[in-house]
Amino acid sequence: MNHSTPRTRRPSDGEWAGGEPAVLVFDVNETLIDFESMSPLFEKIFGDRRVMREWLGHLFMYSMTVTLSGLYEGFFTLGQGLLKMVGDVHGVEVADADVEEIRQAMLTMPAHPDVEEGLTRLGDAGFRMVTLTNSPPNPQGRSPLEHAGLARFFERQFSVETTRAFKPAPQCYHMVAQELDVPPSSCCMIAAHVWDTMGAQSAGFTAGLITRPGNAPLPVASLPQPDLVAPDLPALAGLLISRRRP
CATH class of the missing domain: 3.40.50.1000 (HAD superfamily/HAD-like)
Structure with a gap:
């Protein structure tokens, strides 16, 4: 595979920057x-449905951090740990039952x-x-x-x-x-x-x-x-x- 740096691509009017995709x-x-379907669970746990977006942002950021650090952990396991971390940030005790509810929700959105x-x-x-x-x-x-x-x-x-x-x-x-x-x-x-x-x-x-x-x-x-x-x-x-x- 070619790992060379490609040229910058910009949206065009009908022409593909590379070949036409197959x-x-x-x-x-x-x-x-739809991750927004989990917002009511975050409202129940944290009293604020907007915390879902905060948690999701952490999930994306820390998945990249794990990779850049040469480490690996599954996305769902990482998400469950970050739920506890966000709870600590907000001073909210996240129970094991809350973590399991979010885990199930991540599988069934x-x-x-x-x-x-x-x-x-x-x-x-x-x-x-x-x-x-x-x-x-x-x-x-x-x-x-x-x-x-x-x-x-x-x-x-x-x-x-x-x-x-x-x-x-x-x-x-x-x-x-x-x-x-x-x-x-x-x-x-x-x-x-x-x-x-x-x-x-x-x-x-x-x-x-x-x-x-x-x-x-x-x-x-x-x-x-x-x-x-x-x-x-x-x-x-x-x-x-x-x-x-x-």
Whole structure:
């Protein structure tokens, strides 16, 4: 795989910065499934549903910290530990029953309401679709994607558990391309977070950003910009379909 630094990419009017993507690689957490569904649990524990966003920000930050430090722990285990840490910060005692309730909620979050329509349009258009998530497989039962009723749309579900490094580490994206036996330039990362699109683009992917609430492009000219930006998945599907060569 080529690990050289790619040129900066900016959104364009109908031209892909790399090759036209053959495989759409979807992030799962927040992109397809709705973390906001857990906000009532955080309101019950902390008295403030906004603490969910604080905890989620820590979860993303510390997953990256663990990888940069050469360490590894599963996403769900890390999330449970961070729940206790956020409790200490707020002076709230988080009981073991609260931790278990959040763990179960992380496994059973619903899909965003727009996702099924968008995936159906892309599937009908003939796109190959896989997922790449920071969440580990669930050997005791169904994956979050299966609980959300979305697994049927994807030919494979990839987890960073294979690489033991969290996104946006380049080996996560290269692993997907290698497993599918396609070059990175044939893959397009679809995510709601710029840190994920940027990581994928730095590994040679193209990228589409879904600007879920609380997410937006990062306007720094020296950094890779998403090839496509849309407010929801049906809108992004329309852009992807319109760019397909006949």
